[in-house]
Amino acid sequence: KELLKFSHISQCMDLIVKRDYHSLCEKQPIGKMLFYLFCRSSPALQNYISLLDALVKRLIPWLCPQSPQCIDAVEKHEKSCIQALVDDPASDIFKECRKDLHKQLSGGPFLQYQESMFFDRFLQWKKLERQTITKRTFRQYRQLGKGGFGEVWACQVRATGKMYACKKLQKTQVKKRRGETMALNEKQILEKVNSRFVVSLAYAYETKNTLCMVLTIMNGGDLRFHIYNIGPAGLRKEQVQFYAAEVCCGLRHLHQKGIVYRDLKPENILLDDNGHIRISDLGLAVELREGSLVRGRVGTMGYMAPEVIDDQYYGMSPDWWGLGCLVYEMTAGRPPFRERGDNAKKEEMERRIRAGQIEYSPKSFNTQTIDLCRSLLTRDPEQRLGCQPSGAADVQSHAFFNTVNFRMLEAGLVVPPFKPDPKLVYCSDVQDIDEFSTVKGVSLDCADDHFYSKFNTGSVCVNWQNEMIETGCFLELNLFGPRGSRSPDLDW
Ligand code: ADP
Numbered sequence: 001k002e003l004l005k006f007s008h009i010s011q012c013m014d015l016i017v018k019r020d021y022h023s024l025c026e027k028q029p030i031g032k033m034l035f036y037l038f039c040r041s042s043p044a045l046q047n048y049i050s051l052l053d054a055l056v057k058r059l060i061p062w063l064c065p066q067s068p069q070c071i072d073a074v075e076k077h078e079k080s081c082i083q084a085l086v087d088d089p090a091s092d093i094f095k096e097c098r099k100d101l102h103k104q105l106s107g108g109p110f111l112q113y114q115e116s117m118f119f120d121r122f123l124q125w126k127k128l129e130r131q132t133i134t135k136r137t138f139r140q141y142r143q144l145g146k147g148g149f150g151e152v153w154a155c156q157v158r159a160t161g162k163m164y165a166c167k168k169l170q171k172t173q174v175k176k177r178r179g180e181t182m183a184l185n186e187k188q189i190l191e192k193v194n195s196r197f198v199v200s201l202a203y204a205y206e207t208k209n210t211l212c213m214v215l216t217i218m219n220g221g222d223l224r225f226h227i228y229n230i231g232p233a234g235l236r237k238e239q240v241q242f243y244a245a246e247v248c249c250g251l252r253h254l255h256q257k258g259i260v261y262r263d264l265k266p267e268n269i270l271l272d273d274n275g276h277i278r279i280s281d282l283g284l285a286v287e288l289r290e291g292s293l294v295r296g297r298v299g300t301m302g303y304m305a306p307e308v309i310d311d312q313y314y315g316m317s318p319d320w321w322g323l324g325c326l327v328y329e330m331t332a333g334r335p336p337f338r339e340r341g342d343n344a345k346k347e348e349m350e351r352r353i354r355a356g357q358i359e360y361s362p363k364s365f366n367t368q369t370i371d372l373c374r375s376l377l378t379r380d381p382e383q384r385l386g387c388q389p390s391g392a393a394d395v396q397s398h399a400f401f402n403t404v405n406f407r408m409l410e411a412g413l414v415v416p417p418f419k420p421d422p423k424l425v426y427c428s429d430v431q432d433i434d435e436f437s438t439v440k441g442v443s444l445d446c447a448d449d450h451f452y453s454k455f456n457t458g459s460v461c462v463n464w465q466n467e468m469i470e471t472g473c474f475l476e477l478n479l480f481g482p483r484g485s486r487s488p489d490l491d492w
């Protein structure tokens with residue numbers, strides 16, 4: 001905790017923090033906590049905050065006009081909320097209500113907050129968040145894997161104890177193979193996503209020889225390993241459904257942000273300790289400008305969609321094709337366009353993807369799974385499931401998923417059908433992972449520094465703040481006053 005010392009407030013005043021209510025009081029986890037504490041401390045605002053609390057917990061006494069706790073700003077929503085709850089008990093009936101409440105809070109209360117000690121404390125946390133990140137910020141443990149530009153290692157933040165995976169890119173490797181744009185692209189896309197179904201980036205920093213991305217650690221191995229290395233090839237129906245559903249939520253999130261992932265395959269889907277999955281390796285992902293299309297023959301042979309191999313323009317469609325390949329492979333224990341032990345060349349693979357017959361052995365596939373795969377593996381992207389304006393929602397409503405509660409899944413409340421054994425290491429022996437050859441004839445110069453400085457941006461705001469809260473550091477350090485009175489109930 002020595003590493004987490006607040007600076008005096010006078011040293012935090014130069015921090016440029018855009019005074020935006022949504023970012024400061026809703027999006028940033030520590031900001032939200034402190035604004036909450038501020039409201040709790042003010043008699044006039046206590047009911048507001050209790051209502052926000054209750055909205056999360058789905059209680060309604062603050063809505064009813066008869067109630068002494070009623071808030072007039074939201075009173076008018078009472079009837080529609082109750083009716084909506086009758087119509088669909090799982091729906092988010094308080095959306096409008098919450099909007100109105102935040103509208104009120106973002107006025108006067110938000111201005112008062114900025115004059116309070118709670119906001120000073122927020123700036124002190126921001127100062128800590130913006131500390132320079134170096135190799136010394138972490139302890140390094142075992143190697144987890146190897147990528148194209150360097151190794152991936154397990155690491156731990158010294159100050160908080162939180163474990164991460166550190167993906168290192170050797171600067172010389174990147175330079176030799178002109179990977180600058182790709183590396184920066186991956187880092188910048190990771191910064192924008194925030195989903196429990198996609199690995200998140202917590203820190204980006206550099207050392208003398210490497211660029212490092214510090215990511216959610218996924219200790220349970222990848223889906224490729226689980227499909228082929230445990231028992232007979234393929235997975236149980238419940239597993240296929242669960243992983244497909246989580247991947248679908250991950251794709252939905254990426255697509256909402258205008259990002260097409262383009263590299264869906266079992267290797268890139270990683271399991272955590274509990275058996276939840278996340279999409280990883282966003283090196284090929286690309287962000288499309290509103291409604292625009294992109295071209296590019298990228299992906300992994302065997303998983304590329306017909307429109308990709310034919311070099312046409314596309315939007316999000318290759319990812320739904322990819323999901324079809326994934327569901328097929330998890331079910332059949334082999335990818336859709338390759339037999340076991342078959343070493344077809346590129347041209348033959350492309351022919352099969354464009355026109356080959358896809359076989360569905362009745363031994364592995366039931367009718368719903370066949371129908372889902374057929375709909376996703378539709379060659380014409382215009383006709384493919386998921387590619388209509390309603391997008392991911394159509395996929396989620398397919399009969400294959402009819403026993404999945406996507407709302408519960410999105411909230412992380414569904415128990416995975418398989419939990420990795422914490423005593424096992426689900427990857428190839430690190431002894432078998434080749435060393436990187438030293439790169440000769442490449443020297444780094446100041447022209448590279450511009451790229452490094454764009455990469456080297458330190459902590460990623462929301463993830464850093466979540467780390468502080470999750471590891472208990474926020475509660476432990478967020479004391480006020482000389483007697484260090486602790487913040488009251490903080491289960492918001
Ligand atoms: P590349 O883009 O160079 O292929 P990857 O992101 O695929 O690099 O990472 C290489 C390997 O490192 C993966 O195949 C996996 O074994 C391991 N790995 C990557 N990210 C993580 C993570 N977040 N947690 C655990 N292991 C990981």
Ligand code: MG
Pocket residue numbers: 147281
């Ligand atoms: Mg990879």
Ligand code: MG
Pocket residue numbers: 281282283284
């Ligand atoms: Mg990659």
